[in-house]
Amino acid sequence: MATIERTRSAERIERDIETLAGRDYTLSDEAIRRYAYTDVYRRTLDYFTRELETLGFEVYQDPVGTLVARNRPRGEQAFGVGSHCDSNRNGGKYDGTMGVVTALEVCRLNEELGLGLPLQLISFLEEEGSGFGQMLLGSRIIAQRVTETELKETFRALDDERSFWEHAQSAGYQPERWRECSHVLDDLTGWIEMHIEQARVLQDTRNRIGIVNAIAGYVHADVVVHGRGDHAGATPMDMRLDPTLPLAESIAELERLAQAAGKGTVGTVGEIDVEPGIINVIASRVRFSLDIRGPDDDAYRGVARDIAAFVEQAAKRRGMHAEFTQRQTLAATPMDSRIVGALDAAAAASGEPYMQMHSGAAHDTMCVADRVPTAMVFVPCKDGISHDPAEQADPGDAALAAELILNAIASLEQISS
């Protein structure tokens, strides 16, 4: 295992992070606000391009703007590292960007230490959806999980309603060649993405590193309970059809079901709309969202099935009617056990506290995993705060992550060569 000068790596990572938090790289003075085809985004890609070219990497962008850098000619195999460098609209300095910066540090260390590992860095376009309201857009294009109609018509800029297609063309890209984006993954032997955790598991368990062994799948759904909007003062308790009662029972039941399912299953009601929403009127209708996730498809899908049945019964028992509508679902993404094992061995050798865990949040790595063996590395973020200017993470943890990623790739390349 290589040992690195972690302090120096942490300093370089911090310098990159702070540079990219400067005025040239964000549309907002109060937050990081950076998304595709803006000047601040272009300057961010230029920064990475300069740094990587200095290391002797060949840098190019795919037909819609995902940045790719290689220290081997195209067509030769390499190991992938990277993340995304766009932010949500009211973002912090670390989400995404720290992952690309850490991947850059892996590339630097590889050269400095003369390890000669074949590497490919990727910075995916539009992970956060700030430009066009579409999460994981760059990696979904690479994975061909979009349609041409979506790119031409459906996906429109939040700023001006113009299509993704038009914006990409105006910015000098060639969206008509979007199918060729898939080649970005052609020569990868593996992929490791580093990201801040965006939750508080690492902080609360005092671990510096999380090795991700699965990315949670999810069911997103809506429930509508139809009640009767009677006068809150004039309608006796036993003459009501109050849809807030099935809502209440469902919130409590969702918690119970998720806890009973275990295996990292979680369930959340994040949106509640009450109509008409007036203090002295019994609700005529309640809508609420369900976010049910976990790394175990059977477990979280079971909770989704059970809560759907429960809300219908809870409404029916009170003479009301409920509708459960699935918005979206995506299966869990298991990580590659070889890569997870290599990261675990590297972490163990580092002597630093770490754990294996799953990712509850979605990441570009989900789209990479279709074709390439993948894993992720998490570092803690303070109090789990993310997507907020208050986001904080420690460059020292990122330097440690760079060391583990470097050593894991080295051990994997050794085995395969």
Added chain:
Amino acid sequence: MATIERTRSAERIERDIETLAGRDYTLSDEAIRRYAYTDVYRRTLDYFTRELETLGFEVYQDPVGTLVARNRPRGEQAFGVGSHCDSNRNGGKYDGTMGVVTALEVCRLNEELGLGLPLQLISFLEEEGSGFGQMLLGSRIIAQRVTETELKETFRALDDERSFWEHAQSAGYQPERWRECSHVLDDLTGWIEMHIEQARVLQDTRNRIGIVNAIAGYVHADVVVHGRGDHAGATPMDMRLDPTLPLAESIAELERLAQAAGKGTVGTVGEIDVEPGIINVIASRVRFSLDIRGPDDDAYRGVARDIAAFVEQAAKRRGMHAEFTQRQTLAATPMDSRIVGALDAAAAASGEPYMQMHSGAAHDTMCVADRVPTAMVFVPCKDGISHDPAEQADPGDAALAAELILNAIASLEQISS
């Protein structure tokens, strides 16, 4: 007991109602929309003025526009009947207006049958709050439950933000004389207001008449539960501070407490705001409203006290913090037992199905009851629908109400004379 030609009375009531639902009397083509100082409201008062002057009544308006009509000179005692003829902004034909129309029918019958009862009809200004966002405004001015600062500064038109004071002056009234409005009640020996029920108790129990023996008091309050807005996917169930759980427990507990309290106590959560209100974010904060009412002050206030304690405990048990803030409270208004008794005797004599009940909704009569013995009569409205163009009530029931009111007043006047 006088018997009236109910069919003819029903026809007259229907004619009045339909006239006042016509184009000259509402600002909207799709609903009744009528409030103080608009042309349509002025025409409505003119209609009642003409009809009452035809019966020989002296008609005047108080300094801000409440309509008063008497068949005895001012200074002589009379029995009060009436309601309000403004509507909410998306209103129906019956709420308020049917009460004034029925009071007019009582006046007509008194003349036709030569009963010679001393009567005073009142149509209160701005019961619904459509003009200035203030419910029961005319009757509160009469009861002096407002301040001059409120009239001059605080109460502002929803349409143009100008003050009540300015609007009253522009319309030719004398708001500077508002304290004299209290004289409207000076010479009343009693007061009966007829109103549609605005709930479904009468319909569901197949009664044509409700004799109101109390108007519910209420506590209006807000509860805020402070949680922590973590990532819905990445935060394990046992690391959450999710304020929707105390919300759920409180909704269920409020139902339990109201049912346990009995005595007509009701409790409703009509408003729920979730922040940030995003499907994949655990709520950081939940606010919900409480509307707790009943005719028995001890009973509903006990529920308010108990739910306030409950929400604090429910939040605390989960490591969160809840705040209970009372918005407004008003004691219950008992009706006068003599007037209720007289109405009950008249209803019994009519042979029609009736019941005694309390009013869960607020009415101008609450402000009259400070100084005058009062009661109310309810008639059914279809499915309890009110404050909506779909509002429906039966002129036949209103004619029956007119008969009972007439007979009750006659019996009360007989006793007192």
